[in-house]
Amino acid sequence: xxxxxxxxxxxxxxxxxxxxxxxxxxxxxxxxxxxxxxxxxxxxxxxxxxxxxxxxxxxxxxxxxxxxxxxxxxxxxxxxxxxxxxxxxxxxxxxxxxxxxxxxxxxxxxxxxxxxxxxxxxxxxxxxxxxxxxxxxxxxxxxxxxxxxxxxxxxxxxxxxxxxxxxxxxxxxxxxxxxxxxxxxxxxxxxxxxxxxxxxxxxxxxxxxxxxxxxxxxxxxxxxxx
Amino acid sequence: xxxxxxxxxxxxxxxxxxxxxxxxxxxxxxxxxxxxxxxxxxxxxxxxxxxxxxxxxxxxxxxxxxxxxxxxxxx
Numbered sequence: 001x002x003x004x005x006x007x008x009x010x011x012x013x014x015x016x017x018x019x020x021x022x023x024x025x026x027x028x029x030x031x032x033x034x035x036x037x038x039x040x041x042x043x044x045x046x047x048x049x050x051x052x053x054x055x056x057x058x059x060x061x062x063x064x065x066x067x068x069x070x071x072x073x074x075x076x077x078x079x080x081x082x083x084x085x086x087x088x089x090x091x092x093x094x095x096x097x098x099x100x101x102x103x104x105x106x107x108x109x110x111x112x113x114x115x116x117x118x119x120x121x122x123x124x125x126x127x128x129x130x131x132x133x134x135x136x137x138x139x140x141x142x143x144x145x146x147x148x149x150x151x152x153x154x155x156x157x158x159x160x161x162x163x164x165x166x167x168x169x170x171x172x173x174x175x176x177x178x179x180x181x182x183x184x185x186x187x188x189x190x191x192x193x194x195x196x197x198x199x200x201x202x203x204x205x206x207x208x209x210x211x212x213x214x215x216x217x218x219x220x221x222x223x224x225x226x
Numbered sequence: 227x228x229x230x231x232x233x234x235x236x237x238x239x240x241x242x243x244x245x246x247x248x249x250x251x252x253x254x255x256x257x258x259x260x261x262x263x264x265x266x267x268x269x270x271x272x273x274x275x276x277x278x279x280x281x282x283x284x285x286x287x288x289x290x291x292x293x294x295x296x297x298x299x300x301x
Contacts, residue, residue: 011279018275022268028252202282209289216296 006198013195017041020188027182031100038096039185040192045089046114048196050156052082052204053121057149060142069215072138075145077207079124081200086118101166110160110167117152124148 021040029036056078063071093111094104105111127144131137160167258264 014275015272018268018271022264022271028254030252033253034255202286206282206285206289209293213289213292213296220297 007202010195010198010202013191014199017044017188017192017195021192024188025184027185035096035099036185038092040188042089042092042096043189044192044196045085045092046156047193048200049082049085049089050152051197052078052085052200053149053152055201055204056082057146060145063138063142064146067135067138069134069138070212072142073208073211074204075142076128077204077211079121079145080207081204083118083121083125084203085196085200086114086121090114090118106166108160108167109163109165110156113155113159117148117155120148120151120155 017040021037026034026036056075059071059074059078063075090111093114097106097108097111098104101108124141124144128137128141131140255264
């Protein structure tokens with residue numbers, strides 16, 4: 001076990017999120033009522049996703065500058081965790097929307113944008129799966145990954161703000177003005193984001209290390225055969 | 227001129243009434259809280275979360291074990 005301070009921080013912050021998220025005071029608002037607490041769990045998924053995809057893109061750029069298997073490993077593992085966060089974000093969003101907006105899929109611009117962004121990232125894995133040659137796969141998917149990140153930014157951050165959206169902070173305003181004005185909520189919300197980002201990093205590093213072992217074994221087998 | 231005065235009056239009325247709207251009772255899970263049943267929810271979530279973290283820790287350990295078993299990489 002590689003005990004690192006940040007793994008401990010991740011778990012501590014998330015335990016604090018669960019405790020504070022349910023037990024601390026929240027603003028009493030109509031329509032959302034007590035479900036406002038979902039903000040502590042649903043929104044950090046998206047923060048986690050964006051950070052995971054950002055790290056993945058950085059490693060893809062690094063790969064294109066200096067091709068190495070390790071950079072490709074980092075890129076794919078972080079994209080994987082990012083996709084997991086995105087899926088959890090969309091499912092939790094649908095549950096929340098069913099209660100507050102009346103139906104799970106409301107065609108809300110942010111919801112649609114997030115779904116399209118996830119499809120773009122699905123295609124990243126389809127692309128990886130369809131190329132046999134390892135070097136080609138790494139290079140093609142690195143280029144595509146940069147494109148995918150570039151497509152995700154307008155889909156999630158720009159288009160929903162240009163049109164009216166039922167998500168708070170849409171229609172020209174930066175986020176976190178309506179519900180999040182309450183400074184008590186920030187006390188739980190920001191630690192939650194950091195906690196999930198760190199936990200996502202942990203999951204990604206486990207994947208990276210597994211892939212490294214896999215490659216090492218493949219190399220040993222090659223040597224045996226030669 | 228008259229229109230602006232009217233608008234200002236309406237605005238003033240809204241501002242006066244605003245605290246009244248805010249005081250309207252918004253339904254929250256207060257009964258659940260006063261019963262202490264919220265702790266049931268919190269403890270269930272904590273158990274699930276700690277279970278998942280424990281699983282991750284075990285996986286981390288096993289991967290470390292595998293890394294140790296591999297012969298040193300020649301590079």
